[in-house]
Amino acid sequence: MIADEHAAGSGARVRALLPDVGLALGVFVALNVVGRLIAGPRFDATGAWISLPGGTGAAVFKAMLAATLIARGLGPLRRGWVRAAGVVCLLAVAAAAAWDTLVYFALLIEGRIATPLPLPGSALVLPLSLALASSAGRPGPARTWSWGQVVRSLATAAGVALALPLVLMLTFGPTRYAREADAIVVFGARVYSDGRPSLALADRVDEGIRLYHAGLAPTVIMSGAIDEDHGVSEPVAMQARAIAAGVPAEAIVLDELGVDTAATVAVTSEWLQQRGARRVLAVSHYYHEPRVKLLFQRAGMLAYTVPARMSRRLLKEPWFIGREVLAYYAAWLAPLLPGR
Template sequence: MSPPRREHAGVRARARAWLPDVGLALGVFVALNVAGELLVGGGFDVTGAWISLPEGPGATVLKGTLAAALIARGLGPLRRPWARVTAASALLVVAAAAAWDTIVYFALLTTGRIATPLPFPSSVLVLALALALAWTAARPGPPRMWSKGQVVRSLAVAAVVAWTLPLVLMLTFGPTRYAREADAIVVFGARVYADGRPSHALADRVDEAIRLYHRGLAPVIVMSGALDEVHGGSEPVAMKARAVAAGVPAAAIVLDELGVDTAATVDVTTAWLRERGERRVLAVSHYYHQPRVKLLFQRAGVLAYTVPATMSRRLLKEPWFVAREVLAYYAAWLAPVLPTN
């Protein structure tokens, strides 16, 4: 075998060796979602953020089968032919659903229903990974040798997968604009300076809301934020001042100074919408924040169309914000089962 061919064969062999570990990590994640939904309910299952499956008992059975198959294959090759067929079949169903999601995504993109600077949906990754895992699950092989090194490698892969899952949503779903008619525009707060000026991040969010309002997509803007703990400045007041200066009527702005964090903004906004008999919002924040915003609104029963703020410049702390948001996403996901003070 020539050197290039040997090199390519080595790359393929290493990829095959890592796939079961990736599948094991994903299987545990799916299993946790299924268990949480059965025990807690209330929209605990967040797998729909990556793959659209029909709701109901059938979907739960499919996800349970998928989780069991991925975990079993991660622990070692499936010995029974029926187990290999079951695992591969479940993964092919997921691949088919991902292919359909991809078709729908590009249909929405070409018709102008959504817009994005990066036309690459997460469903493409799900499709490729499901096909690769189906191929791996269908192949017989010798038992895996669980040495200390193998355990460390599997844990490292699990950590990478856990870190990557929210990051994929931030980079694919996050920048996608779902702007359309809604009952209200909700702007999530950010830092305001002592002199009352909004930070660049906050200004970009407010300016995005102003553009949506002037397009006539919603009749009211909810400015949600908190009072600064150091100088006492109000984020919502600074947001309102900027919007009024841009031509938004003061009567079309609602202030929420109880929005001390994302969950609080969602709670207050949800209560306000229910009083009005409404449930559709345009949620404005930065791209990295949008997956968590969508998760919390969805759990609250609010139909949120996310619109990422157009950044006038890159944020200096953007890498930190993205890294922090990975942890915040998991905290929001696990909130129903975490102890509260």
Template sequence: MAARATALFLGSFTLLNLALAPIVPGFDANIWWIDDRILPSFLRPGVLLICGLGLTLYALPVVFYAGAQWTRRRRRQSPIPDIDAYMFAYPNWQRLINRVLIVSVLLLVPIVGVNIVRYYELLHTGEILARFPLSFSLLVLIGLMVPAGQAVRNLRCSVRPEAGGSSQSGVRGMRAYVRDILRFCFYGLCAVFLFPLAQMFCFGYTDYRRPADAAVAFGARVYADGRLSTAVYDRTRTAVELYRAGFVRYLIFSGGPGDGGIHETAAMRDYALRHGVPADRILLDPAGLDTESTVRNSCALLRSRGADSMLAVSTFYHLPRIKLTIQRSACVGYTVPARESRILRLLPWYLFREVPAFWYYYSVAPFAPRYH
């Protein structure tokens, strides 16, 4: 069931992104799991369409099995022992979906392999930095091997399970039915949860710093006495380091009200001034109440000065969602994880909370207006 759930997640994610691409210009969320730019542009949609269909097709027997089991129950017929028995009742169909799945994976593996090699080449040359040097493409490769390995085993298996007709086997069949459906749903939810979580560590901990017009530090809690919380201290310090290293010309501090009378952006500005950043190089966005407003307002500040590139600085788990938002803007943006002074006390909660936030931003991205 893990193999079919993984295949369904990757397949449906791919097909959904392909369906939205012609409707929403510039929307290409498949880049989040595979970079197919090594292929000629005219081949990319076709290859991903074939692979998306192949992966999704591999998971469809679960739906048919559930429907057949429900129908037999309503007709008071003996339940099917399990999904394997159901599939062996249709050998030609089983061989077809397994072969299509294997072909789909074989098409994807070279692309994913190039992605992995390219990632470590960039690390080696110093074009990117990573505190968690694990390529997300390597996890994708492992994820593809799960259904592919199961498909190969299915093709090699020639023993047909015996259909049970006794009441005892019927009870086992219903138990297997409930167990299989629950397992399928569980593994599917795991895929939905683990995908953004892996992005937080693999993408979030990758440092894409390069020359840009401004570094944008995203706000976080400022205490009533004006002290910076750990999160906002790390973000502000990293932004100042980028300025002092010559990567950017401006610093943009974005945030909302603090716990007391001191605004988050004012506290961040004071830190930068104390560390040698000239006041005329600091821009404030006091209306940056969330990720979307920060990106929108920062882009407007840059465009008003004839600039359009930014380095987004925040805590690692926040960066995938920031990148999703930047992709809707008229600005060019790269992400830089804040250098951590210590591990956040509530980090597990922040990671858990970020998962639904990631999917929410993904779901609204195709339909939200672009920022200018």
């Protein structure tokens, strides 16, 4: 009996959070819709969580979805037809998530992708969208907005904002989409004053070497910067390691303008597009891959992400993950900022 009461209480608390979760997600979807109108279709990042058809129809659907989630977050949907429309929108999201999940596992079974954690983000979107549909379909009393409720809603919104990129890092990030492409782009990392690559850089270069030897691309682009403190070039150090591992020097292209992720994507995308190339294998660490994918997509490149296999866990890995949450949002919102 006590266990039943505890379970019922936990369920009630979860249901009480759903409107706030939906409100936060509605704002996120709305920002994507507005960003699409301002910066163009490539701004929209919702495809990282769920695949929907492109075009104006999809944008209208997302606007309806955002309106439903925001309205339900502010209070119950009063009119029956509004509740019905909201439920239909959320059930459509659930159907798309179910389809994405089936496709993911089909690719996994066929061996076209590989991952240490067989859990796509769509498998999380599916139950959440069903729960939100149930919440949207229930009438109820108006919400009372005390200061305590406002604080709880803001805390929930912060949790959702933190969870969105983390879900991508832990589901999409570790998944290997290795396949034939026009080039392999290896993202730089720290190099020491004696020219030795850091552990993170060595792991990334070694992954690029494996992809080249597997015959998946004819060119390896080593992208990074020249260290401001000691003047050693990351790409030169990366090149030396690759040549020592049997990659021909003529197959390696150096990009010393890759001072950050956005610069690497911009420079390598322009270089490849000038040569008629559109498909890249993007090599970095798993927590970095969602942002890499986002930026390559906006540059008009088809990027297949391949996370570097880590020879051991990085000491600063938690710090890198936390920093990447902020970096992901900065990259996502960059086209809307003045002067961009």
